[in-house]
Amino acid sequence: MKNLLDGIQNTLLLGAGPSGVAPSTYYALSRSTLGHLDPYFIKIMDELKDGLRTLMGTQNLLTVPMSGTGSIGMEASFVNLIEHGDKVLVLQNGVFGTRMVDVASRLGAEVTELKFEWGTPVVVDQVAEALKKDNYKIVAVVMAETSTGVSNPVAEIGQLLKGTDTLYLVDAVTSMGGMPMELDAWGVDVCYSGSQKCLSCPPGASPITFSDRAVQVLNNRKTPVPNWYLDMSLLTKYWGGNTRVYHHTPPINMFYGLYQAVHNILEEGPEQVYARHQAAHTRLVAGIEAMGWEMLVDEGYRLPMLNAVVVPEGVDEAALRRKLLNDYGIEVSSGLGALAGKIIRIGLMGYNAQDYNVDRLLDAMKEIVG
Numbered sequence: 001m002k003n004l005l006d007g008i009q010n011t012l013l014l015g016a017g018p019s020g021v022a023p024s025t026y027y028a029l030s031r032s033t034l035g036h037l038d039p040y041f042i043k044i045m046d047e048l049k050d051g052l053r054t055l056m057g058t059q060n061l062l063t064v065p066m067s068g069t070g071s072i073g074m075e076a077s078f079v080n081l082i083e084h085g086d087k088v089l090v091l092q093n094g095v096f097g098t099r100m101v102d103v104a105s106r107l108g109a110e111v112t113e114l115k116f117e118w119g120t121p122v123v124v125d126q127v128a129e130a131l132k133k134d135n136y137k138i139v140a141v142v143m144a145e146t147s148t149g150v151s152n153p154v155a156e157i158g159q160l161l162k163g164t165d166t167l168y169l170v171d172a173v174t175s176m177g178g179m180p181m182e183l184d185a186w187g188v189d190v191c192y193s194g195s196q197k198c199l200s201c202p203p204g205a206s207p208i209t210f211s212d213r214a215v216q217v218l219n220n221r222k223t224p225v226p227n228w229y230l231d232m233s234l235l236t237k238y239w240g241g242n243t244r245v246y247h248h249t250p251p252i253n254m255f256y257g258l259y260q261a262v263h264n265i266l267e268e269g270p271e272q273v274y275a276r277h278q279a280a281h282t283r284l285v286a287g288i289e290a291m292g293w294e295m296l297v298d299e300g301y302r303l304p305m306l307n308a309v310v311v312p313e314g315v316d317e318a319a320l321r322r323k324l325l326n327d328y329g330i331e332v333s334s335g336l337g338a339l340a341g342k343i344i345r346i347g348l349m350g351y352n353a354q355d356y357n358v359d360r361l362l363d364a365m366k367e368i369v370g
């Protein structure tokens with residue numbers, strides 16, 4: 001039969017995601033599909049759970065990939081824990097914080113939004129003040145705010161919550177696989193990610209983890225989880241124990257891909273992988289500043305994997321991105337929300353976080369803007 005996709009060009013993905021995929025992961029994705037209860041697949045599931053725990057820095061028993069993109073992790077985190085009228089504090093300094101507010105509000109939570117200027121990090125003292133004023137069931141924050149390139153102080157916020165009943169919920173969609181994660185040490189109860197950023201797998205799987213404390217809250221709900229597909233108490237019967245019970249048919253090949261992608265990071269060594277991200281970021285920043293351009297975020301709060309670059313007056317950012325894609329085969333991303341038209345976002349994620357990719361991008365940008 002005719003192959004329909006031969007026309008797809010090999011684009012260098014240096015945007016906000018998806019990122020590049022290693023050949024070994026493409027190979028894994030193309031292996032024969034097994035049944036969802038096949039013993040070989042169950043072995044893959046168990047090893048994948050272990051790998052996710054290692055990268056997340058947690059011992060949580062309930063650590064699995066969800067079927068879906070990063071947003072499914074966000075939905076699952078909130079839907080399993082919120083009951084009508086629960087108080088939730090969202091620390092918001094970008095688009096994905098605003099999305100948390102939306103998701104939690106739709107579930108009937110009483111949401112307080114503590115806002116910080118986009119491009120700056122969450123201020124821990126202000127969080128401490130907010131926590132004095134009210135008791136929250138959940139405090140939620142985005143670790144790596146993809147819309148601005150800001151790294152939030154996840155460990156320090158966790159310190160404020162230690163010894164309280166408040167559950168700590170962290171979005172690690174962009175950070176996981178690109179910077180250290182120590183969820184247990186930080187006191188994080190619920191955390192989710194996505195396959196298509198620093199994990200370097202195509203979009204479609206969302207690692208998620210719940211602490212024992214969070215599982216207890218889930219088990220003690222007064223009302224059922226209002227979403228059948230995302231109910232972790234049902235899903236765990238498929239993902240754990242000696243007898244696996246069908247819940248839904250998972251995207252088998254997607255999980256092969258994630259299994260390989262996680263293995264690739266563990267084989268290279270997580271510390272080496274994080275250092276590679278940092279080195280590529282440092283090289284990019286030096287190149288951007290040598291062009292006379294500026295980073296949006298102050299040094300000290302910059303993410304290595306997501307670089308928000310301010311587009312100087314007189315440069316048409318949409319035209320720049322179009323030319324990079326059409327003439328050089330490189331994708332970078334536009335700004336989101338209030339930052340649309342003002343910045344470009346350069347992703348150095350996973351497999352593509354390499355000095356030679358930084359050089360290729362900088363050379364292309366210099367040729368375009370002269």
Ligand SMILES: Cc1ncc(COP(=O)(O)O)c(C=O)c1O
Pocket residue numbers: 016017069070071072074096142144145146147171173174194203
């Ligand atoms: C921080 C963050 N959270 C959540 C999401 C949503 O993930 P997805 O687009 O995979 O559903 C993204 C996607 O870019 C993200 O960057």
